[in-house]
Amino acid sequence: MTTSRIEPEAPSHRQSASAEILGAALEQFATAGFAGTSLQQIADAAGYSKSSVLYHFTSKEALLEAAIGPAVDRLENVLSGLARLRESSEARELFVEEFIDFLLEYRLEVHTFINQGQSLVGIPGIDRANAVLGGLTSSFAAGLTTVEEKLRFGVALGGAAYELVASMNFGDEEFPHEERRSALITIVSELLAPIQNRQTTA
């Protein structure tokens, strides 16, 4: 599970140039921001020239689009599954797991989106992600009446996303993948438990 997107190196070839450039770009976008990253930096990090970068991707925006597109696809999948199974509490458990797995797999993409989703409207992938998350919030929050319930939802999802993305800024060690995954599922499930209980008994 949680299959890695990074393919192993082909013998004596490097990864394809596009993939190398894309990886470098994503990392820069996530840490320095879209506006804070120049094509030159991306080119240097990937080991190509600026023009080569623009040969593979027609513009800086196209590069961002390609970088976050797959993450948005996956997120749409996770959430469409949720919509169908909204009523049962097992469906919620499943949603939490899938969401955490999504975060684990696409943390850089999530980081770039969270930090810049507001200011980068117009780029298709960003707009899609905004729409999807807006839909998630309203569909999930439809049954939530109190302020505390809504905040609970926001803290759970935002906290998980933030933890995966920013905690290591401050000298944390890296945790083993499985341990981190199951701990996050426990914590988020616990946070959402009061909501589930109220809805399944009502």
Place this chain on the structure above:
Amino acid sequence: MTTSRIEPEAPSHRQSASAEILGAALEQFATAGFAGTSLQQIADAAGYSKSSVLYHFTSKEALLEAAIGPAVDRLENVLSGLARLRESSEARELFVEEFIDFLLEYRLEVHTFINQGQSLVGIPGIDRANAVLGGLTSSFAAGLTTVEEKLRFGVALGGAAYELVASMNFGDEEFPHEERRSALITIVSELLAPIQNRQTTA
């Protein structure tokens, strides 16, 4: 409590130019990022010319420094209080309240820092904030042994910060201040409860 930093307008005067510029800059930094904000945008938003902005603040970096400085001061205060009272569980309750109040009062500053703290090292306020938060993590996490406990801490603080800063991106209504405050305190306290219990009984 939670005294506002924005002074009421003086009769027939506008706010001082510095304050207007600073406010506009902070809002832009928080939403578009430091690199994504130009002096021209700040000047336009504040109703001055680019050169006027640079008269009041000697550089763009100085503007950022002035914008987040007070927040870092306050954060240092909150955390130094925590260090002295680390042992009792009431101290932890108090810390949660103070931390939430800090977030409520300085959400824009926190947002700019969270999103860009990695890439803006070298600016004094950013470095101070990084140091303070690093200290918080290690001092608080010193007694935390399991991965789950450490993640619990990260999710709680990150989730609260994220919720205050980004939830409204997706069409949420604004909640009444007191209701939001007490709900967040409840949620964060609950998240940290297992840690407190283990430590106070050990």
Place this chain on the structure above:
DNA sequence: GTCTATACTGTGATAGAC
């Protein structure tokens, strides 16, 4: 204290040699 005018640097992007 605020403005216009200007200098200089680095950016995203294009054209064309290899």
Place this chain on the structure above:
DNA sequence: GTCTATCACAGTATAGAC
């Protein structure tokens, strides 16, 4: 497919009029 050379432009910052 990758590079060098070049362009037009936006960015920060400075000088000086008012």
